[in-house]
Amino acid sequence: MxxxxxxxxxxxxxxxxxxxxxxxxxxxxxxxxxxxxxxxxxxxxxxxxxxxxxxxxxxxxxxxxxxxxxxxxxxxxxxxxxxxxxxxxxxxxxxxxxxxxxNRDPRAIAEKAENYVRSIGIADTVHVGAEPEFFVFDDVKYQADPYNTGFKLDSAELPINSDKSYEGGNLGHRIQTKAGYLSTPPEDSGQEMRSEMSAQIRSMGVTVEKHHHEVAPAQHEISTQFKTLVRSADEVQIFKYCVRNVAERYGKTATFMPKPVIGVNGSGMHVHLSLWKGDKPIFAGDEYAGLSESCLYYIGGIIKHAKALNAFTNPSTNSYKRLVPGYEAPVLLAYSARNRSAACRIPFGSNPEAKRVEVRFPDPAANPYLAFAAIQMAGLDGIRNKIDPGPAIDKDLYDLPLHEKEKISTVSLSLREALDSLHDDRAFLKAGGVFNDDFIDSYIKLKMEEVTLLETTPHPVEFQMYYS
Incomplete structure (x- = not known):
């Protein structure tokens, strides 16, 4: 119609x-x-x-x-x-x-990225699927005044509430640290809430595939079906809107902040990408894990430009509290089939049409239009310039011997480093006029204000370490 x-x-x-x-x-x-x-x-x-x-x-x-x-x-x-x-x-x-x-409209930039892939003849369709994780709390308090700085979070799921007194009694079902993945009710207290979130997301035209409890207490995931690049970014915005509003109706509060709690897994937004020309999946081939040479070059572009990509895929100072070893966060820039500790993973799929790249370092603080466009431009740069990603690493990257680990590059370790990297490594984004210097410079300036605010604000942990 x-x-x-x-x-x-x-x-x-x-x-x-x-x-x-x-x-x-x-x-x-x-x-x-x-x-x-x-x-x-x-x-x-x-x-x-x-x-x-x-x-x-x-x-x-x-x-x-x-x-x-x-x-x-x-x-x-x-x-x-x-x-x-x-x-x-x-x-x-x-x-x-x-x-x-x-030219500073994020949706316009995403449209340009989608059109660019067609203009250079590599593909005519970009499929993107995103998996934003999120936390849901019962109560959140925070203050950032000069003489009163701190925060306090609470959820009935948290293990700290095992001995808390509740009207009607404490029923004792608590998710322990790092033990929440695929928990069932009553430990998973969010089942009905996520079902309602999924229903409302569907009502706004988004296809929901599944939902489940994530690793951390009070952490959740709802997965939606892949779409074209711009439409997928639209749907992330619809997704966040529905999640926040359903949580509000349940008397709770949802956040897409990447790392609200120390010592537990942070929230990522794994991004799945594939390129098609007509009805041909151009990422399928006879190379490693059933990939095509073009797909390996695409991965090579993402790995090469990852530090600059971080400015868009991990755009908050809080993002880099998630990007630390030990919590399934992919810090090391490597690729692998089925290895969730790699920055780029090749999900298992026997059907050539299922061949895709999963970029695991982005988080849900990202503006999806900018993040998807930037990843796409990095991958296309890899194909155009035949950037070799090197050999795949199928070992657990966290358990690599130090002499092996030191040979692998890392993502940016702070927002400042990501913005500096974007400043120096921006040519790939400007191909075809998708991004331009005016936008990149204004973005860096805007984000550096956040960096400066955090770097100049005393932290509660500093009082714990240094006050006496």
């Missing part, structure tokens, strides 16, 4: 009273503005509506603040959480004077 006709049918069938226009800013946060449906006409849907771009970090200056939203009617879905019947539509950002797409 024609997207505009489908949109009109949704409005009529659901007695829509408001239309919610949504977009994603540089940092990855979903933003929105809601209009009465009676105000919206065909001109609005084709020519767009205006917002103040100076209110978003890294976008417009106050003297050039006008910015336009043009709705993408193919993304129209009913919002399952609002009592007033509301239709949601994802928007693209454009310059009102020139009518061109705004």
């Amino acid at each position: 024609d997207p505009l006709k489908r949109l009109l049918k949704l409005i009529k069938d659901n007695d829509v009273q408001e239309i919610d226009f949504r977009f994603t800013e540089i940092g990855g946060k979903l933003k929105h503005i809601t209009y009465d449906v009676a105000i919206i006409d065909s001109d609005t849907m084709t020519k767009g509506l205006m917002i103040d771009g100076s209110s978003f970090d890294g976008w417009k200056a106050i003297n050039e603040s006008d910015m336009g939203l043009i709705p993408d009617p193919t993304t129209a879905q009913m919002d399952p959480f609002l009592s007033v019947p509301t239709l949601t539509i994802i928007c693209n950002i454009f310059e009102p004077v020139t009518g061109e797409r705004y």
Whole structure:
């Protein structure tokens, strides 16, 4: 069905009273503005509506603040959480004077990356599947005042609550540290909540494959089906929106912060990628693990540019508290079939159509449009320049002897290092005009403010170590 006709049918069938226009800013946060449906006409849907771009970090200056939203009617879905019947539509950002797409719009960059692969003839379809993990807590308190800095988290699942008094008694089912993977109820207290999350995600047009408890207490995962690059990024934003709102309805709070708790596994966002030309999966071949030479070069590009990629795939200072050895976080830049300690894993699959690369170092703090686009550009650079990834490593990378481990490069170990790497290694991102210097420089400037704030703020652990 024609997207505009489908949109009109949704409005009529659901007695829509408001239309919610949504977009994603540089940092990855979903933003929105809601209009009465009676105000919206065909001109609005084709020519767009205006917002103040100076209110978003890294976008417009106050003297050039006008910015336009043009709705993408193919993304129209009913919002399952609002009592007033509301239709949601994802928007693209454009310059009102020139009518061109705004070069700092993350969705525009993702579209350019998708178009670039077609323009160079390597493939015509990019499939991306993401697995964002998240924590759900019952209570979260934090403060960052100069004289009062700290945080406190709580969940009924945490092992610290084994002796806590509850009305009706403490039933004793607690998930121990690092012991939560695939737990069943009653230890897994989130089963029904995740089922509700999955139902609402499905209601907004996203195909859910499975859900389960993750390794850490209070940690969860819901997996969705792969889609094309831009659509997959759209669906990550829908996913996060639904997870947070269902948790809120259950009187809980969900976070995609990569490492909220020391000593337990952090939350990753493993990203699966494959390239197709027509009906041919170009990652399938007769090389290592049934891969093609092109796929190995694609992996070579990701490994070569990983430190710069970290600026987009691991864009928070907290990200680097997850990227440490010992918690299934892939710190070492290697690839392997089925080895979950490698930065790039080749998931098992006997069918050539299932051949794909799983990039394991990204985390859910990432802006999905930027992360997926950057990974894709690194992989394509590998194919174009035939970058050899070296031999695969099928050993447990955490248990390698020191003399072997020292030969393997690592991801960036801090956001500062990632941003410095992006500053120096950016040419691969600029191929085909997908990223440009204006965006990269503004992104680095924006993220360095976060680095500076953390580096200049005294930490509670420093009092423990140094106060006396």
